[in-house]
Amino acid sequence: MMSEAQLDAPKVVQRSSANLTFRRLMRDPASLLAAVFILALVAFAIGAPWFAGWTGHDAIEQYRDTGLSPVGLPVGPNHEFLLGADQLGRDVLVRIAYGARISLAVGVAAALAASFIGVTIGMTAGYFGGWIDTVLGRLMDLVMSVPFLLCALALVSVFGPSLWLSICVIVFFSWTTIGRVIRAETASLARRDFVQASRSLGAGNLSIMLRDILPNLSVPIIIYTTMMIPNSIVFEATLSFLGLGIVPPTPSWGGMLAEAGANSIYLVAWWLVLFPGLALLGSTLAFNILGDGLRDALDPKGRRVKRRRKPAKPVTEG
Known part of the structure; x- marks a missing residue:
């Protein structure tokens, strides 16, 4: 039988690391707002065909009769073109929605592929060291x-x-x-006692890297992969802006900005720069904020906590 003191004692609830990470993330309003924006952006991109059907406008079709004024200038936001039309009479809203598909697809695919290559080469260089680390390290310097x-x-x-x-x-x-980053972290983990114990028990190099070292690298992998998504989105927009990326008339945010700059059409059609620019700015900012929030939630000990220190009391003589 348990005593009354034992029954009244507060119960200790064990929570997993994922639960603790989620709770820390939920206490960060900026990260929550960024996550909501990203989910809305994903829904906006997935619903691009629905927007096209709802407005009755295709992403590449030109509506010169309704999308252009009698003098040939694009019409501004109205009841038919909610975000206006471009210089060819195409619906800006529909093109931004389809452009979101391109940006998200390129951002996520490039970030995942870059993470896979970086983690593989970084772990190999950090674990084996020696001439392998030298060769792979110089390869990184060459690429950079x-x-x-x-x-x-x-x-x-x-x-x-x-x-x-x-x-x-x-x-x-x-x-x-x-x-x-993975190279430095792996080199540090390879000298830990648990790795040496696994090696003394006869575990192979591949087994140690996958079972012992890789799980301890999950935090930097998640953080840096999330932070690479906005960089990939900006890179794609830059390539499309310079005519090196998505081939027109396929819509992309960078291509829309480049088309708005042609013949200085943005001087009379401000919406051609404002709305694609806001989409690009909002997506990159949201992913960066979410990446910072994940870093703080996954690695709370690494956060810089500002503590207020009480001023020392003056020492009085006598």
Whole structure:
């Protein structure tokens, strides 16, 4: 039988690390707002065909009779074109929705591929060390020294602009960021006692890397992968803006901004720059805020906590 004191004692509730991470994230209003915006953006991109059917406008079809004024200028936001029309009479709202599909697809695919390559090379270099670490480390330095735009121009001149080429270029210039971090973390973990114990028990190198080291790298992998998504979105928009990315008339945010700058049409049609620019700014800002929130939630000990210190009392003599 349990005593009354034992019955009245508060029960200790054990929570998993995932539950604790979720609770910390829920206490961060900025991260919650960013997560809601990202979910809304994903729903907006998935619902692009619904927006096209609801407005009755296609993403690439030109509505010169209703989308252009009698003098040939694009019409502004109205009841038929909620975000206005572009210089060819196409619906800006529908094009932004389809452009969100391109940006999210490129951002997520490039971030995942870059993370996979960076984690693989970084773990290999950090675990084995020696000449393998030297060769792979110099490979990272070589990739980081290659000019981004010159490489993109060279590849486009040979293969032509395409979606897959954009993803490959972004992955090529992104994997070194997470690769250097994983390399340093793996080199530190490889000297820990639990790794030495696994090695003394006869575990192979691949088994140690996958079962012992990789789970301890989950926090930086999740954080840096999330932070690479907005960078990939910006890279894709930059390539499309320069004519090196998505081939027109397929809508993309960078391509829409480039078309708005042609012949300075944005001077009389401000909505051609405002709405695609806000979509690009909002998506990158939301992913960056969410990445910061995940970093604080997954690694609370690494946060910089500002504590107020009480001023020391003056020492009085006597």
